[in-house]
Amino acid sequence: MSTANIQVTTRQVGPNISVIDIQGEVTGFAESALMDGYNAAVAEGAQALILNFSELEYMNSSGIGLLVTLLIRAQRQGKKLHAFGLNEHYKQIFELTRLNEAIQIYADEPSAMEGVAAHAR
């Protein structure tokens, strides 16, 4: 597994809100794809970024490290990072690594949208 196997798509879903759809593997090799996705969302004017993990197939510890650096980058630029679509296994990984204390997790896209809107009020 020494190559990137990830597809990242960004969608603007509301004023200043973008969803970053992640499909495939989040490993150390996913850095440029994830950062490009983040940059594309920010270029669209996103203030809130929602990571969609419903098509996540694999994640290792380097991948979790990438999410932390992405989070710090977002925080430094005054953006909020949210997530949805994590299955029970990946929710546990977020809990283990305590990433859930910094990234708000929602069950699905509508509840994430609702949560983001509530944060913005």
Add this chain to the structure above:
Amino acid sequence: MTESRTDTAPEESSTSAKSPRDVAYWAKPVSKLKVSEMPVDAVNLNVEGRQVVGPLQGFGQMWQKTYRIRLAGAETQPTDVIATWKKDFPSFWPEGNRFYAPFTGIAPGEVAVLNLSGPGKVLLSTGVMVIYADEESFSFMTPQGHMFAGWITFSSFEEAGETIAQAQVLIRANDPLWEIVMRLFGFAKEDEFWHSTLKALAARYGVEGNVEQNTICVDPKVQWSQAMNVWHNAAIRSGMYMPIRLVRRLFRR
């Protein structure tokens, strides 16, 4: 609605999105660390009952440091390197530092006790939890009180026809005292530590090489909200334990 796409997949995945392949590689979440049986000489002070902490829970600036060595000329695969590293992990550590691996080895969820040599021969007792382990990498997460909060990932992979061994840390100093210590000399000592470890690993394969290091300050800000982490500071607690340890040794004679 606008849409943009970043695609770095050389091949389309055919696996089901609903069945992650990494389940067996990850530890389960724990609220408190539990140390299994240890040798009698292991000082297990600041591990049992502690919580694990990641880089988001620490106090100091966040650093990502990558140390790597090329096993040039060694006929070995990354999976062999990781198997050896896991099996003989303590033997690659610099002298004076002890890694008490769990009897079951380096596996997800296991907890190891570390007895490190501190300044003035003070023994620093701390530990790590194995949060991830597969055939090509494994990662540790530190407990409250450790000098830093974060993860250390050990991996091996091929690059330009050579096998690389790599250690990567993503860390913040755990509290204000540790931040001072790390800035004064701790980071330099840590660099030395991992350089020495990687050279020892390379030596196992008959390779004498230099360690390449890449250091990135991920977050230059400190987190004052975490300043009270100092309550668990392993150096202070280990120092307080030293007289008790000496008395116990006297009575054991």
